[in-house]
Amino acid sequence: MSDFTEFFHQPIARRALLACVMIGFGNGYVSALVVLRRSSLKMGTISHSLLPGIAVAVLFFGLTQWSVLGGAAIAALLVGLGSLFLSRTSRLDQETALGVLYTASFAAGMLILRTLGLQQKLDEWLFGSIVGMNDSDMWIAYGITFGTVLFLTTLMRPLLIFLFEPNVAQSLGVPVRLLNYGVFAVVILVLVSSLQAVGCILSVGLLTIPAATMRLLTNDARWMFWGGGLIGALGATVAFFLAYPLDWDISSTIIVVLGLFALLAYLFSPSQGLLLRWVRER
Amino acid sequence: MKPAPSDPPSASLLEPTSADDHVCWGGGQRHPASHELWVKDLSVSYRETRALEQVNLHSRCGRSVALVGPNGAGKSTLIKTMAGIVKPDSGEILWRGRRLDGTSREIAYLPQRSEVDWLFPVTVRGLVEMGRYPVVGWWGAYRRHDKDIVDRALETMQLTDLQNRQIGALSGGQQQRTFIARALAQEAHVLILDEPFTGLDKPAQEQLCQLFGELTAEGRLLVASHHELGSVAAIFDEVLLLRRHVVAFGPVEEVFTPANIEETFGTV
Numbered sequence: 078m079s080d081f082t083e084f085f086h087q088p089i090a091r092r093a094l095l096a097c098v099m100i101g102f103g104n105g106y107v108s109a110l111v112v113l114r115r116s117s118l119k120m121g122t123i124s125h126s127l128l129p130g131i132a133v134a135v136l137f138f139g140l141t142q143w144s145v146l147g148g149a150a151i152a153a154l155l156v157g158l159g160s161l162f163l164s165r166t167s168r169l170d171q172e173t174a175l176g177v178l179y180t181a182s183f184a185a186g187m188l189i190l191r192t193l194g195l196q197q198k199l200d201e202w203l204f205g206s207i208v209g210m211n212d213s214d215m216w217i218a219y220g221i222t223f224g225t226v227l228f229l230t231t232l233m234r235p236l237l238i239f240l241f242e243p244n245v246a247q248s249l250g251v252p253v254r255l256l257n258y259g260v261f262a263v264v265i266l267v268l269v270s271s272l273q274a275v276g277c278i279l280s281v282g283l284l285t286i287p288a289a290t291m292r293l294l295t296n297d298a299r300w301m302f303w304g305g306g307l308i309g310a311l312g313a314t315v316a317f318f319l320a321y322p323l324d325w326d327i328s329s330t331i332i333v334v335l336g337l338f339a340l341l342a343y344l345f346s347p348s349q350g351l352l353l354r355w356v357r358e359r
Numbered sequence: 360m361k362p363a364p365s366d367p368p369s370a371s372l373l374e375p376t377s378a379d380d381h382v383c384w385g386g387g388q389r390h391p392a393s394h395e396l397w398v399k400d401l402s403v404s405y406r407e408t409r410a411l412e413q414v415n416l417h418s419r420c421g422r423s424v425a426l427v428g429p430n431g432a433g434k435s436t437l438i439k440t441m442a443g444i445v446k447p448d449s450g451e452i453l454w455r456g457r458r459l460d461g462t463s464r465e466i467a468y469l470p471q472r473s474e475v476d477w478l479f480p481v482t483v484r485g486l487v488e489m490g491r492y493p494v495v496g497w498w499g500a501y502r503r504h505d506k507d508i509v510d511r512a513l514e515t516m517q518l519t520d521l522q523n524r525q526i527g528a529l530s531g532g533q534q535q536r537t538f539i540a541r542a543l544a545q546e547a548h549v550l551i552l553d554e555p556f557t558g559l560d561k562p563a564q565e566q567l568c569q570l571f572g573e574l575t576a577e578g579r580l581l582v583a584s585h586h587e588l589g590s591v592a593a594i595f596d597e598v599l600l601l602r603r604h605v606v607a608f609g610p611v612e613e614v615f616t617p618a619n620i621e622e623t624f625g626t627v
Contacts, residue, residue, distance in 0.1 A: 248442045248468035
């Protein structure tokens, strides 16, 4: 344990903890959007499309924080909005268009990064390294979390109508187009922020499990946002304190802890829980 | 300051004198035959496919209009266009003499029940409160007035006891009434409903039919797509037979004839 105390006194450790709380909250908050839109699998495809953007940006601008993040954001926007565009202008549905775009670009990204000799970096982007975040990473993550929560909180009322039924929302004068693209952009920005934290594969977990857990506990959509944020932050913090003493990979630990939260909610939810149903049936 | 009226309001202000000159729900004031809905030469396409061709329709508040036609005849498209969700290629829609451009608070859209995500975490009251969005907007507070209107809408639709229930835990008839309550909370004058009777059991259908009568008696205009030919005459005043273009439109007893029905549904 004294080892851990020592570790915790290093600035890098406290920075990692702060990153866990912040990214956990931001992703958890936005996970309500993903769950209410039933689009967690779609998020998986988009998070993979971050990779080719990084590859191309590194190819042209060299390996810097901004080129990596900028490239990831642009790739995700291109694939995400591109699939929307493709589905609106052809007979392909959006899922299919995403399937085409993301696999093709993911494969291209792998080839480019391997050719550039960046195998180790490739692993970091795939699986994350929250301990390795530097100041500019932190500022980017902070800005994205703050902006996202502000945007969604401001638009919460029309947003919930839109998430419930877009046609009804439009007939009520809700700015559906703004929300459609805004929601998409927000999710992609948050994905980018979690890229370094947990990597593009596990970020889907961070963007689904917190609100899924809340869904088992509440019938109020607003609570899925704030509760999701709290669960995301709590899960990441618990994982931080487990990972070092146990010498576990922190990205995986975060997702495992969140998965356990979801399991606990499934079993013991006061309104929905398996235990409650079992007791009632007896 | 408004000048005090010199004459007391005449009795005719409170009592409808005829269908053309009547008191109806909402403003509570007389409006000589002005609450009319006109659909003029409306054409709508999805990508390259023409969904509606030169559709014309004219009705006024206090009536109910059935949209009848085979699958793919454009009923849902017409409904969505009237609700301002789909943009027409050409033609126009006039309500109360004004051209509708996009959506209007006075026109409520009620989707088909099968298109709604009933597992969405919202209560009956929460859904009905959505009807106040055009008034309260992004941040506006729910005032006493808004709360009263929501309470009254719930009460009118006999949903007061169910108001805290999750919408997925309702019967089909209750779900339909929740959407009507939302339209009432919106203070809508025109209700545009997509297949409201589909999937309801017999008692719920009868209750909804009775509700239709009450809503039109209050002066609302109802436009609904309907696929059960046998019940059109019992529920609706007017019928629009649709097959991308208008086959016939008018009072049910005049145009809902075997020949017109044959022309609408028959293979040509």
